Amino acid sequence: MAVQEDLAPGAGEAADASEGAPGSTVHRLKPNAIGLLGVVFMAIATAAPITAMTGNVPFMVSAGNGIGAPASYLVAMVVLAIFAVGFTSMAKHITSTGAFYGFISYGLGRTVGLASGLLATFAYVVFEPALIGIFSTFATTTLKDQTGLDIPWWAFAVLMLAINSVGTWFGVSVAEKLLVVLLATEVTVLAAMAVSVAAHGGGPNGFTFGPVNPVNAFKGTSAGLGLFFAFWSWVGFESTAMYGEESRDPKKIIPKATMISVLGVGVFYVLVSWMAITGNGEADAVKAASSANPLALFFNPTERYVGHWAVDVMQWLMITGSLACGMAFHNCAARYMYALGREGVLPSLQRTIGRTHPRHGSPHIAGIVQSVISAVLIGAFWIAGKDPYTGTYVLLAILGTMAILVVQAVCSFAVLAYFRRNHPESRHWFRTFTAPLAGGIAMLAVVVLLVSNMGVAAGTESGSLVLRATPWIVALIAVGGLVYATYLKRRRPERYALLGRTVLEETKER
Numbered sequence: 369m370a371v372q373e374d375l376a377p378g379a380g381e382a383a384d385a386s387e388g389a390p391g392s393t394v395h396r397l398k399p400n401a402i403g404l405l406g407v408v409f410m411a412i413a414t415a416a417p418i419t420a421m422t423g424n425v426p427f428m429v430s431a432g433n434g435i436g437a438p439a440s441y442l443v444a445m446v447v448l449a450i451f452a453v454g455f456t457s458m459a460k461h462i463t464s465t466g467a468f469y470g471f472i473s474y475g476l477g478r479t480v481g482l483a484s485g486l487l488a489t490f491a492y493v494v495f496e497p498a499l500i501g502i503f504s505t506f507a508t509t510t511l512k513d514q515t516g517l518d519i520p521w522w523a524f525a526v527l528m529l530a531i532n533s534v535g536t537w538f539g540v541s542v543a544e545k546l547l548v549v550l551l552a553t554e555v556t557v558l559a560a561m562a563v564s565v566a567a568h569g570g571g572p573n574g575f576t577f578g579p580v581n582p583v584n585a586f587k588g589t590s591a592g593l594g595l596f597f598a599f600w601s602w603v604g605f606e607s608t609a610m611y612g613e614e615s616r617d618p619k620k621i622i623p624k625a626t627m628i629s630v631l632g633v634g635v636f637y638v639l640v641s642w643m644a645i646t647g648n649g650e651a652d653a654v655k656a657a658s659s660a661n662p663l664a665l666f667f668n669p670t671e672r673y674v675g676h677w678a679v680d681v682m683q684w685l686m687i688t689g690s691l692a693c694g695m696a697f698h699n700c701a702a703r704y705m706y707a708l709g710r711e712g713v714l715p716s717l718q719r720t721i722g723r724t725h726p727r728h729g730s731p732h733i734a735g736i737v738q739s740v741i742s743a744v745l746i747g748a749f750w751i752a753g754k755d756p757y758t759g760t761y762v763l764l765a766i767l768g769t770m771a772i773l774v775v776q777a778v779c780s781f782a783v784l785a786y787f788r789r790n791h792p793e794s795r796h797w798f799r800t801f802t803a804p805l806a807g808g809i810a811m812l813a814v815v816v817l818l819v820s821n822m823g824v825a826a827g828t829e830s831g832s833l834v835l836r837a838t839p840w841i842v843a844l845i846a847v848g849g850l851v852y853a854t855y856l857k858r859r860r861p862e863r864y865a866l867l868g869r870t871v872l873e874e875t876k877e878r
Contacts, residue, residue, distance in 0.1 A: 402611055402614050402616070403616055403621070404616075404621045404624060404625055405548075406548075406611075407608050407611050407621055407622065407625040408608075408625045408628050408629055408632075409547050409548050409551055410547060410607065410608075410611060410696055410699065411604065411605050411606075411607050411608045411625060411626070411629040411696075412551060412605075412629055412632070412633055413547045413550070413551055413604075413692045413693055413695065413696035414495075414603065414604025414605065414607050414693060414696040414697055414700065415601060415602055415603070415604055415605055415629070415633050415693070416499075416689050416690060416692060416693030416696075417551070417554060417555055417558060417633065417636060417637070417640075417689065418554040418555075418557070418558060418682075418685055418686055418689035419499075419502065419686065419689050419690045419693055420600075420601035420637065421558060421637070421640055421641065421644075421666065422663055422666055422682075422686055423502065424597045424598075424600065424601050425437055425641045425644065425657075425665065425666075426656075426657040426662035426663065426665045426666075427597060427657075427662070428440065428593070428594045428597045428598070429645065429653060429654055429657035429658075429665060430654065430657040430658040430662065431589055431590060431593060431824065432588055432589065432590050432591070432593040432594025432595075432597060433584065433585055433586070433587055433588030433589075433590070433591045433593075433594030433595070434584075434587065434588035434589065434594075434654060435578055435579045435584065435588075435645055435650045435653065435654065436578075436579065436581070436583075436584030436585045436586075436587055436588055436591070436594065437579065437594060437598075437641050437645070438579040438580050438637075438638050438641040438642040438645065439579060439580055439581055439582050439583070439584045439585035440585045440594045440595050440597070440598035441598050441601070441634060441637040441638045441641060442580060442582060442585070442634075442638050443582060443585045443595065443598065444595065444598040444599050444601075444602065444634070445630065445631065445633075445634030445635070445637070445638070447599075447807065447810045447814075448599070448602055448605070448630050448634070448807075449627070449630050449631060449634070450803045450806050450807045450810070451776065451780060451803070451804070451807030451808075451810070451811065452605075452606075452626050452627055452630045452807075453798070453799050453803035453804070453807070454780055454783035454784075454799065454800065454803045454804030454807055455471075455606060455609075455626060455779065455780075455783070455804075455807075456622070456623035456626050456627060457623075457783060457787070457794075457796075457799045457800055457804075458471050458474075458475070458782075458783050458786060458787075459471075459608075459609055459612070459618075459619075459622045459623050459626065460619050460623055461786075461790075461791065461794075462474055463612040463613060463618045463619065463622070467488070467606065467607070467609035467610045467612075467704075467707075468484055468485065468488045468606070468609075468775050468776075468778075468779050469481055469482075469484060469485030469488060469489075469704065469707055469708070469868050470707070470868045470869075471609070471779055471782055471783075471786075472484040472485070472775075472778055472779055472782040472868070473485075473867055473868020473869065474782070474786055474790070474868065474869075475779075475781075475782025475783060475784075475785045475786035476778070476781065476782045476785055478853060478857070478864060478865075478867035478868055478869075479850055479853040479854060479857065480778065480782075480850070481853075481867055481868040482713070482849045482850075482852065482853040482867050482868070483845075483846045483847075483848075483849030483850045483853065484775050484778050484779070484846075484849070485704065485707070485708060485849070485868065486708075486845050486846075486848065486849040487771045487772075487774060487775050487842065487845055487846055487849070488704055488771070488772060488775045489701065489704040489705060489708060490768070490771055490845050491768040491769070491771035491772040491775070492697055492700040492701035492704055492768070492772075493701045493705075493738060493741055493742075493768075494745065494764045494767055494768040495603070495604070495694075495697040495700075495701070495764070495765070495768045496532065496694050496697045496698045496701060496738065496742045497741075497742040497745040497746050497749075497760060497764055498760065498761050498762075498763075498764035498765040498768065499528075499690055499691075499693050499694030499697060499761070500525050500528050500529065500694055500742060500746055500756075500760070501525075501746070501749075501756040501757055501759070501760030501761035501764070502690050502756070502757055502761040503524060503525075503528050503687060503690040503691055503694055504521035504522070504524040504525045504528070504756045505521065505755075505756050505757040505761070506683070506686045506687045506690055507519075507521070507524040507687050508520070508521045508524065509683075510683045510684060510686070510687060513683070514680060514683065521756045522746075522750060525746050525756070528691060528694055529739050529742060529743055529746075531691065531695065532694060532695050532698040532735075532739065532742075533698075533735060533736065533739045535695055535698070535699070536698055536699055536702050536730060536731065536732065536734075536735030536738075546692075546695070547692050547695065547696065550688045550689065550691065550692040551689075551692060553685055553688065554685040554686075554688065554689040554692075555636070557670075557678060557681055557682050557685050558636075558640050558682075559636075559640070560670075560674050560678060561640070561643065561644070561647070561666065561669055561670045561673065561674055561678070561682075562639050562640045562642075562643035562644075564669075564670075564673035564674045565643040565644075565646060565647035565669050565673050566643060567673075568673055570643075570646045570647075571646045571647040571648065571649055571669065572648075572649045572652075573646075573649045573650065575646060576645075576646055576650055578650065579641070579642045579645045579646065579650070580638065580642055585598075590821060590824060592817045592820060592821050593817075593821040593824050593825060595814070595817055596814065596817045596818050596821055596825065597825070598637075599773070599814045599817075600765070600769050601637060602630070602633065602634075603768075603769055603772055604693075604696065604697065604700065605626070605629045605630055605633065606626065606776065607696065607700045608622050608625040608626045608629060609622055609626070610699075610700055610703045610704070611703075643669070644665055644666050644669055645665075647668070647669025647672070647673060648665060648668055648669055652668075653665060656668055666682065667679045667682070670682060698735065698738055698739070698742075699735075701734075701738045702731045702734040702735040702737075702738050703731055703734070705721045705731065705734035705737060705738065706721055706722060706724070706731035706734045708721075708722075709721035709722030709723075709734065710722035710723075711866045711867060711868075711869075712863060712866070713852075713863075713867070720733050720737075721733050721734040721737055745760075745764070746760065749763075754829075758827060758828050758829060759829055759832075762825070762826055762827065762829055763826065763829055763832055763834045763835055763838075766818070766822060766825060766826060766835065766838060767834070767838045767841065767842070769818065770815065770818055770819075770838055770839065770842050771842050771845070773811055773814055773815045773818065774811075774815060774842060774846070776807075776811045777808045777811035777812045777815065778808075779808075780804040780805070780807040780808030780811060781804070781805075781808045783800060783804035784800070784801060784804050784805060784808075787800040787801075819839060822835060822838065823835070853867065
């Protein structure tokens with residue numbers, strides 16, 4: 369590890385975040401633990417394809433831009449690919465578990481970097497309990513429908529917390545193996561539906577191209593809501609950068625994994641949502657999505673063109689898909705906590721969440737802290753009488769999404785500043801200027817879409833105190849980070865100098 373090039377100690381060491389002295393060690397994650405496919409799977413897991421499709425598309429069709437939902441994914445894919453161009457350009461120079469925290473610190477300075485790091489950490493922290501909510505809902509519903517067993521949702525919440533904690537404790541390679549299996553199965557069943565519809569000529573009305581016409585992304589009951597849900601479906605794809613220190617040849621792997629995640633997931637989302645609508649027929653698709661069982665949008669064409677067995681399998685894979693997504697977010701949150709802790713943002717953090725397991729090289733203490741926080745949030749929502757899906761999942765997902773979209777926008781502008789100041793020789797009119805500028809503006813536009821559509825997106829929780837407080841919570845965390853960084857700059861300059869500067873020694877910033 370190293371802290372800036374001029375402070376780089378020997379291989380495997382870093383400047384001590386509590387003392388700022390070269391030569392002291394910083395606990396590092398296990399190197400060379402994961403390859404290209406592993407990073408891709410970890411990133412795609414945060415997107416949770418089956419959860420994004422079955423959870424978001426019916427709502428987009430019924431209350432968003434109608435049959436234009438696939439076109440929304442097409443628009444979102446283009447915007448996110450443009451954002452990823454700048455993001456990956458920076459990833460070629462900086463390898464840090466802090467991802468946004470490190471990137472923004474180098475681009476816009478340590479003060480903005482710490483505020484962004486806290487926002488990103490907060491987002492991933494609340495995403496896990498959100499996914500625990502939807503996982504518990506899928507599990508209780510499926511078991512009751514298919515076996516008659518009526519198990520309380522909190523039992524599944526405890527189960528998921530335990531699985532996530534164990535996965536993080538034993539390191540990223542263990543989580544990778546489990547996620548490969550879970551993702552392969554959920555992608556297969558959705559692809560089977562899409563391919564079967566296409567093989568049968570496109571449904572009752574044949575192939576229709578209205579759903580993928582980009583113009584239709586901006587039509588419907590609430591085009592803004594539909595576009596927001598499309599972007600929401602990708603949240604977490606940028607987590608590729610978090611695994612840089614644990615991957616093989618990160619300067620090549622991370623940029624490739626990021627673009628594969630954006631484009632691969634995008635093409636998959638467009639095709640699956642398009643075939644689901646086509647398989648029902650456009651008019652019947654809207655009716656199915658607006659019915660008492662909106663999952664019929666996917667279940668109907670699956671049963672018609674694949675078989676009833678595939679519907680049963682899909683229900684089980686909705687459970688495993690949300691589990692995979694929650695596990696990926698747990699890993700992301702633990703790594704952000706670890707990144708902040710190892711630099712001693714607070715001295716006590718370096719001795720706790722900033723440590724790694726001596727054998728597995730995992731952020732095990734940060735993982736335990738994340739599990740405790742998730743348990744507390746789940747418990748609080750349970751005491752408040754919130755439904756695990758309409759309450760816990762929806763409210764926390766909106767809260768985390770707002771925070772991470774703000775950070776993504778700031779990161780785009782950080783790319784502009786970084787290459788202008790640090791690497792003028794690498795500046796490029798598109799990769800380091802036009803793409804990050806357009807991506808940043810687009811991300812800010814998505815934040816506006818979220819704020820203006822929060823009430824509709826929250827459904828039955830539109831009057832919730834948590835929802836009304838969401839923008840203020842995000843603003844409070846950002847301001848708190850700015851204020852604390854300013855305090856460190858004036859009173860603890862040696863600690864301030866290390867903010868966001870711990871990078872992998874073998875691939876240090878250059």
